[in-house]
Amino acid sequence: MRTAMYLDANATEPLRPEARAAVLAAMEATGNPSSVHAAGRRARRILEDSREALAARFGGRPGDLVFTSGGTEADALAIRGLGAGRRLIVGATEHDAVRAAADGADVLPVDARGVADLTALAALLDGGPPALVCLMLANNETGTIQPVAEAAALCRRHGALLHVDAVQAAGRVATSLAALGPHSLAVSSHKLGGPMGAGALLLAPEVSTVAPLIAGGGQERGRRGGTPPLPAIAGFAAAAVAAGEVADLAPLRDAIEAVATACGAIMCGGDAPRLANTTCLALPGVRADAQVIALDLDGIAVSAGAACSSGKVTASHVLAAMGLGALAGQAIRVSLPWNATTAHVAAFARTYPRMAERLRQALAPRAA
Amino acid sequence: MTGSDQPPRPNRPVYLDNQATTRCDPRVLSAMLPWFTEHYGNPHSVEHVMGTEAEAAVEDARGHVAALIGADAKELVFTSGATESNNIAIKGAARHALRTGNERRRIITVATEHKCVLESVADLAGEGFEPVFLPVRADGLLEPDVLRAALAVPTLLVSIMAVNNEIGVVQDIPALAAMGKQAGALFHTDIAQAVGKIPLDLTGWKVDLASISGHKVYGPKGVGALYVRRRPRVRLAPLFSGGGQERGLRSGTLPAPLIVGLGEACRLASSEMAEEAKRLTALRDRLLDRMRDRISGIQVNGSEQARIPGNLNLTFPAATAADLMARVPDLCVSTGSACSSATIEPSYVLRAIGLTDEAAARTLRIGMGRFTSAADVDYAVAALAAAHAGAPVADIERLAQA
Numbered sequence: 001m002r003t004a005m006y007l008d009a010n011a012t013e014p015l016r017p018e019a020r021a022a023v024l025a026a027m028e029a030t031g032n033p034s035s036v037h038a039a040g041r042r043a044r045r046i047l048e049d050s051r052e053a054l055a056a057r058f059g060g061r062p063g064d065l066v067f068t069s070g071g072t073e074a075d076a077l078a079i080r081g082l083g084a085g086r087r088l089i090v091g092a093t094e095h096d097a098v099r100a101a102a103d104g105a106d107v108l109p110v111d112a113r114g115v116a117d118l119t120a121l122a123a124l125l126d127g128g129p130p131a132l133v134c135l136m137l138a139n140n141e142t143g144t145i146q147p148v149a150e151a152a153a154l155c156r157r158h159g160a161l162l163h164v165d166a167v168q169a170a171g172r173v174a175t176s177l178a179a180l181g182p183h184s185l186a187v188s189s190h191k192l193g194g195p196m197g198a199g200a201l202l203l204a205p206e207v208s209t210v211a212p213l214i215a216g217g218g219q220e221r222g223r224r225g226g227t228p229p230l231p232a233i234a235g236f237a238a239a240a241v242a243a244g245e246v247a248d249l250a251p252l253r254d255a256i257e258a259v260a261t262a263c264g265a266i267m268c269g270g271d272a273p274r275l276a277n278t279t280c281l282a283l284p285g286v287r288a289d290a291q292v293i294a295l296d297l298d299g300i301a302v303s304a305g306a307a308c309s310s311g312k313v314t315a316s317h318v319l320a321a322m323g324l325g326a327l328a329g330q331a332i333r334v335s336l337p338w339n340a341t342t343a344h345v346a347a348f349a350r351t352y353p354r355m356a357e358r359l360r361q362a363l364a365p366r367a368a
Numbered sequence: 369m370t371g372s373d374q375p376p377r378p379n380r381p382v383y384l385d386n387q388a389t390t391r392c393d394p395r396v397l398s399a400m401l402p403w404f405t406e407h408y409g410n411p412h413s414v415e416h417v418m419g420t421e422a423e424a425a426v427e428d429a430r431g432h433v434a435a436l437i438g439a440d441a442k443e444l445v446f447t448s449g450a451t452e453s454n455n456i457a458i459k460g461a462a463r464h465a466l467r468t469g470n471e472r473r474r475i476i477t478v479a480t481e482h483k484c485v486l487e488s489v490a491d492l493a494g495e496g497f498e499p500v501f502l503p504v505r506a507d508g509l510l511e512p513d514v515l516r517a518a519l520a521v522p523t524l525l526v527s528i529m530a531v532n533n534e535i536g537v538v539q540d541i542p543a544l545a546a547m548g549k550q551a552g553a554l555f556h557t558d559i560a561q562a563v564g565k566i567p568l569d570l571t572g573w574k575v576d577l578a579s580i581s582g583h584k585v586y587g588p589k590g591v592g593a594l595y596v597r598r599r600p601r602v603r604l605a606p607l608f609s610g611g612g613q614e615r616g617l618r619s620g621t622l623p624a625p626l627i628v629g630l631g632e633a634c635r636l637a638s639s640e641m642a643e644e645a646k647r648l649t650a651l652r653d654r655l656l657d658r659m660r661d662r663i664s665g666i667q668v669n670g671s672e673q674a675r676i677p678g679n680l681n682l683t684f685p686a687a688t689a690a691d692l693m694a695r696v697p698d699l700c701v702s703t704g705s706a707c708s709s710a711t712i713e714p715s716y717v718l719r720a721i722g723l724t725d726e727a728a729a730r731t732l733r734i735g736m737g738r739f740t741s742a743a744d745v746d747y748a749v750a751a752l753a754a755a756h757a758g759a760p761v762a763d764i765e766r767l768a769q770a
Contacts, residue, residue: 012409023404036693072611073620213455216483225484293415
């Protein structure tokens, strides 16, 4: 098994030690949190403590937080639950979890930096029927941070609801339902250093009774059936609390960008407000999948877009929406994990220039 | 009566609620741990080595689950648990049929199904389907003729659980599935309580869809699977969409560590089920024999023959379940399914087999499992018998240990 220098944190973050400890402790608690006996009550306490910690972390009330299996389900629950009977408007660069749930929606365009056009949003909302707008807080491919607070105010003025996919933002930038003002916020455990298999939808008090997507035993106040995955949830909460205290990754990210741009790479969305751990680097003329494979062979794990669509060789819808044309199929995503060090930068600096030169040479005869 | 085989000390608390959830086997936990820590890749990141490692682990696990239930690995879709699997199977089959112009609208299930099956079927009434809830006999089993009569109307889907979560009875799935097939209906079975406890052969039984849970089989919570038959292929509409994982049927990052845990749990069950069934049958008989010796008039609910080894559902003659549980706080048993434990509603399963609400209130579910010892069973009998006889709470533990 080869070891890789991991620069694909937006696909999944390494588990934080605090989360690992919480997972293991919760594994010891055998009970089903719905059972009334001692083992069940112990499990229930872990569940409710986790709920309180997460609600506090993300600016909501514990009773308004619904645990799900992850970010995709949280997005789907919000869109199905809040969007019923409403017109749907989704940002052009949303994750597929949102795009797929909002079939037939109107698209909110973004500018060349990937930032949503709020003038266009106002125009879409003006006079139309009641809408549900979906706008992510931070983009998974470019790290672009959307003006969610402004969008929320705009939506509220127009009687529209706003759902925010905060999966990539949570644990990386300030992410508070109360401060930003949307009606719902989706977060995922494994994108902030918790275990896979848990997520949450945090609802604003006025919309906290959503219809369930998964019917069942009445858990989560009837909003999500099924035995809650206790160890994953405990790890999720521990990771979210720990994620408030990480070093700023921007200097490492900037060093990586300096290496790449020196080789002719173009930063996609680099001028926008964005996550400190993410950069999207296009190498003109070189297919993204070739870059990713070459870097992988050299022990560097990056991606050519969202992990879920990895393997499909299609140009990124995010970069296409930013008007990048052919570059949309020539960009890689480099995303630093919470535990990144200068060793990550050094490894990148060793391999990226070699990759860029080799692939350009391979292309040269055809380009000539 | 107290034989020399009795070990000195039971576990504390004594956990006899293995139908609500099971302890994650330490061997399962060991198998999962590396996937939490050093091998943390996203199994869908197939462009780099950390992703492909995780993907390979997920596929190994898929093979272990398939082997335990008599399926092909390609027929398994991973989910967050049996509740989600049941929702996808039932709503997914119905909605797909609706979209493709199938005119069958009847969906048949049984009154004693898990709540999530009953709710999924009932919800579909709002989408134009015709739910039918069949009664069961006093022994908890479905009378085949009752199903046959219901199938006289062209039926889209039949959903019948293999093993009941409260009374532990085992339905004759091969026979019932054959009847469903013959009538041209799809057949779904919730096997959450059956996996690892009784032999299953989904391919041979001609089942179309089956729901599996991790935490009921000594695996982790937060993972399950749905068996979707391939030949002939069963088509479903997904419950929600997204990244298109699991062939579009179930989007969202697959939780690789939990899936590895489910796979290991199934692998262990495959090799240990036969021995464990013998041991649990002996424990159950021991518990029942001793309970009958101590408490005359105690009654077993559900068939005593067609039942999984570890489960007993007992109606006590002279004390309520709530009182017994309160008086023996270090014994974990339950009054019914865990999801509805917090409510004081009498069990609809017990009602369906003819118990009065008053008798249902005197009923306990006792679920023995892999980590249950003879000492645990003996402690449970002694403590419950003392509590039932009205012994002061302070004396029960001492009496039980005597």
